[in-house]
Every structure is written in C-alpha cells, then in structure tokens.
Amino acid sequence: MGKRISQALRAGARGLLASVAALAGSLTLFVLTVLSIAFVPLGVGLLTTPAAVAAVRRHANRRRVWAAEWAGVRVAEAYRPLPADVRRGLAGQVRRTAHLLRDPATWRDLRWLLVDASAGTVSAMLAPALFAYGVQGFVLAAGLWAAFRQDPYWYAFVPVSGPATGLLAAALGAVLLGAGVRYAPDVLRGHFLLTRSLLDPGRDEELARRVERLTRTRHDAVDASAGELRRIERDLHDGAQARLVAVGMDLGVVEALIEKDPARAKELIGQARRSSADALNELRDLVRGIHPPVLAERGLGDAVRALALRMPVATEVSVDLPGRAQAPVESAAYFTVSEALANAVKHAGAGRVRIDLWHSGGVLRATVTDDGRGGARIGNGSGLSGLERRLGTFDGVLAVSSPAGGPTVVTMEIPCELS
Amino acid sequence: MRVVLAEDLFLLRDGLVRMLEAYDFEIVAAVESGPELTRALAESEPDVAVVDVRLPPSHTDEGLQCALAARRARPGLPVLVLSQHVEQLYARELLADGDGGVGYLLKDRVFDADQFVDAVRRVAGGGTAMDPQVIQQLLSRRSQDSTVGLLTPREREVMELMAQGRSNAAIAGQLVVTERAVAKHTSNIFAKLGLPVSDDDNRRVLAVLAYLDHGRPQPH
Numbered sequence: 001m002g003k004r005i006s007q008a009l010r011a012g013a014r015g016l017l018a019s020v021a022a023l024a025g026s027l028t029l030f031v032l033t034v035l036s037i038a039f040v041p042l043g044v045g046l047l048t049t050p051a052a053v054a055a056v057r058r059h060a061n062r063r064r065v066w067a068a069e070w071a072g073v074r075v076a077e078a079y080r081p082l083p084a085d086v087r088r089g090l091a092g093q094v095r096r097t098a099h100l101l102r103d104p105a106t107w108r109d110l111r112w113l114l115v116d117a118s119a120g121t122v123s124a125m126l127a128p129a130l131f132a133y134g135v136q137g138f139v140l141a142a143g144l145w146a147a148f149r150q151d152p153y154w155y156a157f158v159p160v161s162g163p164a165t166g167l168l169a170a171a172l173g174a175v176l177l178g179a180g181v182r183y184a185p186d187v188l189r190g191h192f193l194l195t196r197s198l199l200d201p202g203r204d205e206e207l208a209r210r211v212e213r214l215t216r217t218r219h220d221a222v223d224a225s226a227g228e229l230r231r232i233e234r235d236l237h238d239g240a241q242a243r244l245v246a247v248g249m250d251l252g253v254v255e256a257l258i259e260k261d262p263a264r265a266k267e268l269i270g271q272a273r274r275s276s277a278d279a280l281n282e283l284r285d286l287v288r289g290i291h292p293p294v295l296a297e298r299g300l301g302d303a304v305r306a307l308a309l310r311m312p313v314a315t316e317v318s319v320d321l322p323g324r325a326q327a328p329v330e331s332a333a334y335f336t337v338s339e340a341l342a343n344a345v346k347h348a349g350a351g352r353v354r355i356d357l358w359h360s361g362g363v364l365r366a367t368v369t370d371d372g373r374g375g376a377r378i379g380n381g382s383g384l385s386g387l388e389r390r391l392g393t394f395d396g397v398l399a400v401s402s403p404a405g406g407p408t409v410v411t412m413e414i415p416c417e418l419s
Numbered sequence: 420m421r422v423v424l425a426e427d428l429f430l431l432r433d434g435l436v437r438m439l440e441a442y443d444f445e446i447v448a449a450v451e452s453g454p455e456l457t458r459a460l461a462e463s464e465p466d467v468a469v470v471d472v473r474l475p476p477s478h479t480d481e482g483l484q485c486a487l488a489a490r491r492a493r494p495g496l497p498v499l500v501l502s503q504h505v506e507q508l509y510a511r512e513l514l515a516d517g518d519g520g521v522g523y524l525l526k527d528r529v530f531d532a533d534q535f536v537d538a539v540r541r542v543a544g545g546g547t548a549m550d551p552q553v554i555q556q557l558l559s560r561r562s563q564d565s566t567v568g569l570l571t572p573r574e575r576e577v578m579e580l581m582a583q584g585r586s587n588a589a590i591a592g593q594l595v596v597t598e599r600a601v602a603k604h605t606s607n608i609f610a611k612l613g614l615p616v617s618d619d620d621n622r623r624v625l626a627v628l629a630y631l632d633h634g635r636p637q638p639h
Binding site for chain 2: 273276277280281284287288293294296297298302305306309310311312
C-alpha cells in the first residue's frame with residue numbers, strides 16, 4: 001500500500017512537471033518556431049530556424065525520455081540526419097533550413113507543440129489535480145467552510161456553506177484522493193499516450209525510412225565489395241602472379257643452363273625457391289585481409305584471441321559467445337575489432353587494450369577499450385567510417401567515445417542469432 | 420622411422436610422401452581427413468605424425484584437434500603440425516601439456532628438405548620445432564620487455580634459434596661459431612632471463628618458449 005501511494009504521488013509530481021513543460025515549453029517553442037519559419041523569406045528566419053528546430057527537438061526528446069522512463073511508453077524518433085557536408089556561412093544555413101523544413105518530422109513536432117500546450121497540459125495536470133483537489137476537500141472541512149457562510153463555494157457539485165457540507169466536501173475529497181492513488185499512474189500514462197499519438201512517426205514513415213536505409217546500406221555494401229575485389233585483383237596481379245612468372249622464367253633458364261653451367265643453374269633454382277616463398281608470403285597476407293584463417297577454423301572468439309596475441313601491447317580479451325554467428329557477420333565483427341586495435345596502437349599510442357566480446361538479447365556486442373590519448377572519431381576517410389558502412393549492411397552500429405586524453409571506447413553492435 | 424601423414428591436398432601429400440621416403444622414413448599411412456587420421460594414429464602407433472591443421476570434412480582446424488586428442492590419449496606422441504599460416508594461439512595449445520615432441524611449421528618450410536626433415540627427426544625424438552614466424556611474433560610482443568632488452572644482438576639470435584628448437588650444434592652451424600660459444604651465449608641468456616639452467620635440451624627450449632609467451636619464468 002505504501003509503495004502504491006508513493007508511486008501515485010510520484011506520478012502526480014511528474015504530471016505537474018510535464019504540465020509545466022507542456023504549457024511553458026511547448027507554447028514558447030511553438031510561437032518561436034512559427035515566427036522563425038515565417039521570417040525565412042525575409043532572411044532572418046534562416047539564422048533562427050535551425051536553432052529553433054534544434055530546441056524543439058531537444059524538448060521533444062526530453063519528453064520521449066520521460067515517456068519511456070515514467071510510463072513505459074516508447075515514442076520513436078525519426079529525424080532525418082543532417083547531410084554530412086554542410087558548410088559554414090549563409091549557404092550552409094540555407095541548406096540546413098531547407099533540409100529541416102523538408103523533414104516531415106519538423107512539421108509533426110510543430111503540430112505536437114500546439115496540442116501539447118493545450119490538451120497535453122490538461123492531460124498532464126489531471127494526475128496532480130486529483131490530489132490537490134482532494135486535499136482541498138479536507139481543507140474545506142477543517143474550517144475553510146467558515147469563509148463561505150453567506151455565499152456557498154461550489155466544491156465540485158457540493159455547495160459548501162457550513163460544517164455539514166464541509167464534511168461532505170471532505171468525503172468527496174477522500175474519494176478523489178482514493179481515485180488519485182488508484183489511477184494517477186494510468187492518468188499520467190494517458191498523457192504520454194497522447195504524446196505518442198502525435199510524435200511517433202507511425203508505421204508508414206518508419207517503413208519508408210527503413211527502405212531508405214536499406215537502399216543506402218545495400219549501395220554501400222555493393223560499393224565496398226567491388227572495391228575489395230579491385231584491391232585483391234591488384235594485389236594478386238602485382239604480387240603473387242608476378243612472382244610466379246619470375247619463378248617460371250628462372251626455371252626456363254635453368255632448363256637451358258643445367259648442362260652447360262650447373263653452378264649458375266643451381267643459383268637460379270635457389271632464386272626460384274625464394275621467389276615462390278615470397279609469393280606464398282604475399283598470398284598469406286592477402287588471405288588474412290580477406291578472411292583470416294583462424295576465423296574460418298575457430299570462429300570469432302578465437303580469431304580475436306589470436307589477433308590479441310599479435311598485438312605489440314598488452315591486450316586482454318574476454319569472450320562470451322555460446323555459438324557461432326554467420327560467416328559474414330563474424331567477418332565484419334572481426335575486422336571492426338581489428339581496425340579498432342590498429343587505431344589504438346597506431347594513433348592513440350595505447351599501452352593497454354581490453355577487448356570484450358559477448359552476445360545477449362539477440363545482439364552481438366564488442367567493445368575495444370584503450371588507455372591511449374583519445375580524440376578518435378568516425379570521420380571522413382578514417383578506417384572506422386568504412387567499417388561503420390560495413391556493419392550497416394547487417395543493421396549493425398558503431399559508436400566511438402574518445403574524449404581528448406582518453407580513454408577511447410569503440411563499441412560495436414550487430415543484431416544476429418548464434419548457431 | 421614410422422610416419423603417419425595427414426594432408427588433404429593430393430599434390431602436397433604426394434610430394435611429402437616422396438620427400439620423406441627419399442630420406443628413409445617409412446610412411447605407414449598417408450590420409451586425407453580427420454577421422455582417417457584419428458584411426459591411423461590409434462592403429463599404427465607411429466613414431467611421428469605429420470599433420471595439416473585444416474582437414475576435411477569440416478575444413479576447420481580438424482587436423483590440430485585430432486593431433487591434440489591423440490596426444491591426450493597417448494601423452495608425448497610426437498606430432499608435427501603444418502599450416503598455411505601460423506598462429507601463436509595454436510602454438511600455445513600444442514605446447515600446453517609441456518610434454519615436448521611438438522612441431523608447428525609453415526608449409527613453406529618443406530621447400531628446404533634438409534631442414535624440414537631435421538625438424539621431423541627432432542620432433543620424433545621428443546624435441547621441439549617451432550616456426551621462425553611464431554618466434555618472431557613472440558619476440559616482437561616482448562620488444563618492450565626490459566629483460567629481453569638486456570640481451571646482446573647475438574644472444575637474441577641464439578635465443579631465436581633455440582626457441583625454434585635447434586640444438587647447440589645446429590645453432591653453431593647456422594651462426595658459424597663454435598659450439599662452446601653457443602653454450603656460453605645460452606648460459607648468459609638463461610642467467611639474464613632468470614630461467615633455471617637445465618641440461619635437458621628440450622626442457623631448455625620449452626622454458627624459453629614459455630618465457631617468451633608469458634614474459635616471466637614459468638614453474639615447471
């Protein structure tokens with residue numbers, strides 16, 4: 001019972017907070033944003049609109065967090081990512097504004113602000129109001145009725161004008177408080193359901209975004225594999241293939257020389273053997289770059305352990321994988337870890353690295369933590385951005401946390417099942 | 420000397436059979452898959468097994484697993500594992516039981532028949548044959564190790580060859596020095612690394628390998 005009451009009271013307090021945010025925040029932001037957009041043709045709006053829309057999104061995202069934490073209502077977020085190459089200055093500002101105005105989420109947010117400032121405020125107020133109004137009934141009974149001797153005060157449907165009607169008010173107040181304790185969390189949930197009905201992008205748009213994402217990642221995947229094949233072709237052509245040609249030539253000369261000049265022939269045989277050894281070494285490196293043999297033989301866990309053993313710095317590995325993922329997923333995960341390790345040593349100057357690899361809730365996760373100097377990011381041209389695209393093919397994501405001075409944590413997630 | 424050979428590629432298997440026969444080994448079985456290898460190892464009690472890491476039917480590290488299982492069943496069974504690539508991880512697993520009689524070489528090493536055959540004989544005799552690449556990887560991981568830094572360049576060379584499993588005589592031959600000089604380097608190395616001195620060649624090799632792998636003397 002005590003727990004129930006405290007839950008209900010908390011819901012009341014949260015409702016009060018939400019209603020303040022809805023009335024003050026949403027109304028202000030609605031006015032500002034509408035004005036800002038209205039001033040776009042005059043030029044001023046170009047400067048203010050991106051800021052206003054960003055503020056609206058922060059405001060909406062805070063409500064999303066509240067909805068999830070306070071009422072378990074998930075409100076999806078569907079803002080289109082800003083194009084990566086927006087410049088500074090006026091031209092960039094125009095592009096940014098145009099991008100924001102073309103995003104249906106901007107207009108959906110505006111509609112939500114308007115409703116939130118009105119119906120949203122009221123719905124958020126309901127929970128605290130149940131308590132406040134209930135308490136007022138008791139206050140009336142406790143003596144406030146005396147102030148209304150001549151002119152009865154309507155407490156809901158009770159005209160309070162004396163101790164008897166005051167008691168009646170207290171009875172009604174008790175009913176209201178009881179209802180508050182029983183229903184306040186549900187009432188608050190109602191407010192967030194209203195929020196969701198307006199803020200959530202809905203199924204159609206979600207599907208549209210999914211299609212957009214799939215198109216992009218498929219494009220990336222095709223691009224990446226074509227690039228990879230080109231690289232392999234070039235490596236074979238300039239490496240092993242050329243060496244084998246040399247071996248063949250040497251052996252041809254040996255054939256001609258073997259009787260006339262056995263000493264020279266023997267020397268050439270040695271050379272041919274060295275060339276074939278070099279060719280093998282190059283093929284081995286190439287194979288390691290395509291699909292590391294340990295990965296094929298042992299799976300991701302041992303492949304990462306073997307990788308750690310090749311590291312010039314102290315590397316700790318912890319693996320918790322009850323099975324094997326599909327080969328392409330394993331490969332993408334392996335190369336992500338490998339790149340993160342290479343970065344840790346090459347750029348961060350790390351002295352210690354830790355790799356964690358585990359599978360839970362249908363997601364394969366890996367983190368690579370180093371004690372280097374930090375400052376890493378997924379940027380244009382970095383190896384990590386290539387990997388991000390590679391992971392994208394599997395709906396995987398990559399995140400880098402790397403404050404200046406370290407530590408750097410690279411996190412990778414790929415939804416997949418283990419077999 | 421009786422050899423069981425497991426290699427799935429016909430060309431390589433055939434070549435190995437011919438090479439080993441040319442050096443007076445007796446090939447009691449030349450098989451091409453994991454299950455066949457397990458059977459051959461159990462039935463023919465060879466002096467040494469030469470095994471490719473990757474074998475059918477699974478085409479994973481089946482050869483290595485068969486070899487490890489056979490060594491568990493018959494501790495000290497000499498096994499020389501061949502692979503297209505070497506991994507410290509596998510070397511560590513092969514050395515883990517500390518029984519000796521283990522080899523782990525790149526397939527390229529068959530190019531030099533004399534050295535390869537020497538490695539097979541060494542393993543069959545209970546010694547060790549580690550691929551130079553394994554040793555180099557181990558050493559590069561120890562490059563920041565201050566103790567390894569105390570070694571002179573010559574001592575490092577000697578240690579590299581010793582870790583591969585070479586005898587003092589072989590090391591002396593390769594470095595073109597006397598065996599006495601090698602013995603002196605060896606005792607210096609053991610003193611600097613704080614490893615217990617041992618007359619048993621193979622114990623010595625295993626101690627150095629363990630040191631390189633873990634960075635401190637291992638109790639044995």
